[in-house]
Amino acid sequence: MKEQYQQLQKILGERLRENELLARYTTFKIGGSADLFYEAKTVEELVAAVIASRKLGIPVWVLGGGSNILIGDKGVRGFVVKNSTSRIFLRGMRGTLKDGKARGNVYVEADSGVIMNKLVRFTVEEGLGGLEMHLGLPGTVGGAIYMNSKWTHPEGYVGDVVYQAEILTPKNERRVIPKTYFQFGYDVSSIQKTGDCVLRAVFSLRQGEKDTLWEAANAAIAYRKQTQPQGVFSPGCTFRNITKAQALAAATPGGTTSAGFLIDHTGLKGITVGRAQISPIHANFIINRGGARASDVLQLISRAKEQVKRQFGVILEEEIIRVGEF
Ligand SMILES: Cc1cc2nc3c(=O)[nH]c(=O)nc-3n(C[C@H](O)[C@H](O)[C@H](O)COP(=O)(O)OP(=O)(O)OC[C@H]3O[C@@H](n4cnc5c(N)ncnc54)[C@H](O)[C@@H]3O)c2cc1C
Known part of the structure; x- marks a missing residue:
């Protein structure tokens, strides 16, 4: 494996790090080192890193915000790619103008490494509803889609507002897929089985009143503060609720x-x-x-x-x- 590691080093250059302690990349602050570690800042870098390691036969694992994981004390063999991609933009809208007000859906695209809180703040500030209850959800867009992360007061899943996404399949194909591909359920998405990596996602959001959306977002934060331990190292809930x-x-x-x-x-x-x-x-x-x-x-x-x-x-x-x- 040493030889493959050296070849990956040649491809990815100085930014590829060896024996990187992973604890610091997780909200639990637990875990040993990754043999190899790289921080991808753009979707192209993410794709290039994953494909290069696969071609060299090096096991690769994509880390988002590290807020739902327990990394072993002996660390991770192979290659860990930290997804720090960060672009968000308005893709367009579908709807009508009535009484001087736009009504309809607005499509927002985010790279999979975008921090969920940043995306929620962006959408609420733009007066777009659908993600506001997730203010306070740690982690990235990719992790939230992988887990179909949820909120209970009121109930809402991140997958509810996914419209489509671009993925990198285990065969190294880039595909744009519709929401149905993910077969979202409670803590479930199809990519937990398929091994696809989410590169970016488009969310379909409804136009709303910015102030009302901020109220809902702040209510979610207030509820978190009331019910969850604050300022501690943890990965959130350890167990799924039962059926x-x-x-x-x-x-x-x-x-x-x-x-x-x-x-x-x-x-x-x-x-x-x-x-x-x-x-x-x-x-x-x-x-x-x-x-x-x-x-x-x-x-x-x-x-x-x-x-x-x-x-x-x-x-x-x-x-x-x-x-x-x-
Ligand atoms: C204080 C606290 C509160 C929390 N509250 C909630 C809550 O209200 N609701 C909730 O559902 N969860 C909650 N969580 C859990 C966690 O925040 C979510 O599950 C979050 O969506 C995980 O995202 P992440 O980017 O941190 O994923 P990570 O922990 O980095 O990774 C989780 C999994 O997703 C995979 N993954 C990450 N990115 C990608 C990608 N681009 N493509 C494919 N797979 C990918 C990883 O490989 C890994 O298997 C909480 C956690 C904490 C610490």
Whole structure:
């Protein structure tokens, strides 16, 4: 592999780094080093880096904002491309002019590395509705599409407003695909299976009142502050919520589907392993109190799963994605 690494170095030049510690690129601040690391600043750089490594037979993994991952203590073998592409622009509109006001849909295009908060602020400021409830969602457009990231008050999924996207397929083809390709569901998109890399996406947004949209966006932030631990290192919710059918079968209190509620009910809130802790504020959040190891987190995950299984007969599924060697 050493030879292939050297060849990739020749292609990508000085910006290719070796043994780059990945913890700093994640919101959890946990994880070892990547053998090779490169930050792509444009879509063309992203495509070139991924294709070059594939052609050399080097395993490649695309990192977005690092806000939904747990990287192993032993790091990642092969090549990690940090997606820092950043363009956003208005693509056009479809609709009518009535009483001097435009009504209809406006299409906004964003590179997959665009920070979601930046995109939300941009769209709200332009008076475009559809993404405002996602203010406060960490991570990038690519990660949000991969996860079909969601908000619950009011309910909304990032995938709801995706119109089309450009992807790089595992066969290195660039394709423009419609929303239906993604088969969005709860925490699900087809690219989790296909291995496509999202390069850019077009969102279809409705025209609205800027002030009303800001109100909704700020309400989402206020709700986050009320319910989620603030200023801590974490990857957000550790587990997916259970389905209504599971909640019914397990006779959860009040029929709740909330994984956090179930963990809380087992009395695990606040417990620690090493420097990792199940948040005393929100039991579905595991936090790094500084210097936690991935192995500490895995122990907390196992304990939460075991206790919830014992008390409710339900097997919790992880929402966070494990990457690399543990
Ligand atoms: C404080 C906090 C609050 C959160 N709140 C929410 C919330 O309200 N709702 C919610 O759903 N989630 C939430 N999350 C989880 C997380 O922010 C989302 O899942 C986010 O969309 C992940 O995006 P990312 O860019 O950080 O992805 P990463 O963590 O970098 O990667 C996640 C996965 O996406 C893949 N990926 C990234 N970019 C691309 C791409 N361009 N093409 C293909 N695959 C790609 C990666 O390879 C990886 O498998 C929260 C996290 C934190 C820390």
